[in-house]
Amino acid sequence: MTGTAISSRDNPLFKRLKKLAESARARREAGMTLLDGEHLLAAYLDAGGQPHTLVRAASFDAGRFERFSGQCPHAKAIVLPDALFAALSPVASPTGMLAEAARLVPPAIGTTPLVIVLEDIQDPGNLGSMLRTGAAAGATLAVLSKGCHDPWSPKALRGGQGAQFVLPMAQAVDVQDWCAQFRGRSLALALTECRSLFTCDLTGPLAVIVGNEGAGLSDAVRAAANATVQIPMPGKVESLNASAALAIAVFEAVRQRLA
Structure with missing residues (x-):
């Protein structure tokens, strides 16, 4: 199994992710957010970002998750039971993968405004x-x-x-x-x-x-x-x-x- 298993809502890491999912103030103060799904994570990596934490639901394909974790050598990988993962997901049908990531500041674009x-x-x-x-x-x-x-x-x-x-x-x-x-x-x-x-x-x-x-x-x-x-x-x-x-x-x- 890829990643450290977390099964309790009282786990400090889960609580931190939950705050990022629900609170604009928490996101602003931490300078962090949650990326939902493979497409967003791929876009974040393409833009030069590196996530702090990768999260997968227990039912999510471990091989696909491992391919992403291989591109994020410094990210902590965790696994949540599906019900606990659903508590973090912003959509009714969870994608099965999330990433905790710092906000990016894109460079200024030097063309006609x-x-x-x-x-x-x-x-x-x-x-x-x-x-x-x-x-x-x-x-x-x-x-x-x-x-x-x-x-x-x-x-x-x-x-x-x-x-x-x-x-x-x-x-x-x-x-x-x-x-x-x-x-x-x-x-x-x-x-x-x-x-x-x-x-x-x-x-x-x-x-x-x-x-x-x-x-x-x-x-x-x-x-x-x-x-x-x-x-x-x-x-x-x-x-x-x-x-x-x-x-x-x-x-x-x-x-x-x-x-």
């Missing part, structure tokens, strides 16, 4: 998806307001699929102040504007600002942006998902820059 600015995004899956979109579009920075969900929570990491390892992030930011000092064009996406996103020149330094899933952007942040624009929607729906709106905006910028 393309910044995603997120105000009060509270759903972890949505937040992770937005970060993934930004990373895929080659965004140079993600700016997260104080009201955003923790981007290093297990569910946000699962949604990001490794975006947090490669996309520089600024957290707990006052978006109004940030817009005031940004040396570029800041565009707020909103429903009630007449001007179309597709008429804008997005080739220069750009920040795309998206608001909360339900309430949208605050009046203060809309006022702080250089302009407020909408995505034309000829169909019979009221709005787009915030993550979809962001994707359209940043990939329109990509399209213009490639052209």
Whole structure:
């Protein structure tokens, strides 16, 4: 059997992992998080990270686990009964493998700024998806307001699929102040504007600002942006998902820059 077996909830290591799974404060103070599943661990390793602890459920394939542990020579390997592992997993159907890992700080990206600015995004899956979109579009920075969900929570990491390892992030930011000092064009996406996103020149330094899933952007942040624009929607729906709106905006910028 690969790894040290732990069978008690009172074990200090299990308690530490449980706190990381459940508490943003614990993750922030420790500078650590939990990576759920093989894909996230592989992405973390590709980004140059090395986990502190590898965890597998007793039913998880020991050979697959051993292949990962071979790439992590300094990580402590432990095995948990399936029920105990499920208590750590952020999903209803556990993947069978977790890693305790330090947060990575990606290097600054030295190209024309393309910044995603997120105000009060509270759903972890949505937040992770937005970060993934930004990373895929080659965004140079993600700016997260104080009201955003923790981007290093297990569910946000699962949604990001490794975006947090490669996309520089600024957290707990006052978006109004940030817009005031940004040396570029800041565009707020909103429903009630007449001007179309597709008429804008997005080739220069750009920040795309998206608001909360339900309430949208605050009046203060809309006022702080250089302009407020909408995505034309000829169909019979009221709005787009915030993550979809962001994707359209940043990939329109990509399209213009490639052209």
